[in-house]
Amino acid sequence: MEFDFSPVITYAPTLLKGMGVTFLIALVVAIFSIVGGLLVAVISIFTNKVVSWPLRFFIWLFMTTPLLLQLYFLYFGLGEWILIPALMVGVLGLGFHYMAYNADIFIATIRSVSSGQYEASRSLGFGHLRTIYYIIVPQAFIRSVPQIGNNLILMVKDTSVLSAIGVAELVYASQYAISVSFRPFEFFIVIAVIYYILNLFMEYGQSRFERMTADRR
Template sequence: MEFDFGPVMTYFPTLLKGLGVGSLVAVAVAFLSVVGGLVVAVISIYINKVVSWPLRFFIWLFMTTPLLLQLYFLYFGLGEWILIPAILVGILGLGFHYMAYNADIFIATIKTVSDGQYEASRSIGFGHIATIFYIIVPQAFIRAIPQLGNNMILMVKDTSVLSAIGVAELVHASQYAISVTFRPFEFFIVIALLYYVINIFMELGQAWLERQTAYRR
């Protein structure tokens, strides 16, 4: 078998376009999953059980079912009643999936902040909400950075699953090129290398962020 990367170079702009779409999706999912996960965690811990139990069920549901099934449910299931663009389904599907995992992380890190800090904050005049968002949440967020970083690295790789619902990210773009050139192995090698480079940069960024916040933990 002889390798021929000529077709890959021809369609490399197509791959870069797919990489750009995947990157935009990843940024949107990162924002939704981190902010949403933090909100879900705070409500689950500090609000009464009538509100928190449905949220805990949400966490359990998205953590115990496959991501692809969740995407199919949103795209094909809800699509029978509501026409939702594939890229929006991808953002919501990945966002809810990783929101559940991030909420679980935040619940754990919030509980590591000592009760004494809450009591001390209240004793100097901070209200309940102010104490949570100015004292508890910042510390919990910093402690969650290593696990959040790992989740974000996994999430970027999981954007490839969105090709199953027609989102024109990197894998989907390569499938089109492969259907024209009939050179799957070469394209898959290049895609793997692109993901590897992305992972390296994300790991370096995570390591830098952990060093910058280590003294605050």
């Protein structure tokens, strides 16, 4: 068997376009899942059971069902009543999935902050919301950096699952090129190398950020 990477060069613009879609999805989902996960965690801890129980059910539901099933439900299931573009379904599905995981992490780190700090803040005249915003959440966020970083790395790789619903990300773009060139092995090698390099960059960025915040934990 002889390798021929010339089709990869020919379809490089297609792969670059798919890579751009992957980066865009990953960026939007990262922001959505972190901010949303933090809000879900804070609300579920500091509100009454009527509000917190539905949020905890949301976390349990998305953590105990496969991502692909969630995407199929949103795209094909809800698609019978509401026409939602595949890209939006991909962002929402991946976002809610990792929002649940991030919320679970934030709940643990918020609870790890000493209750004495909350009491000390209130005794200094800080209100309930200001104490949460200025005292509790910053410490919890810093403590969650390693786990959240790992989740983001997994999330970027999971963007490939969106090809199953027709989102034109990197894997979907390579599938199109393979269907025309009939050189699957070469394309899969290149795609694997791209994900590997991206993974290295994210791990490097995570380690740098962890070192920057290490003295604040």
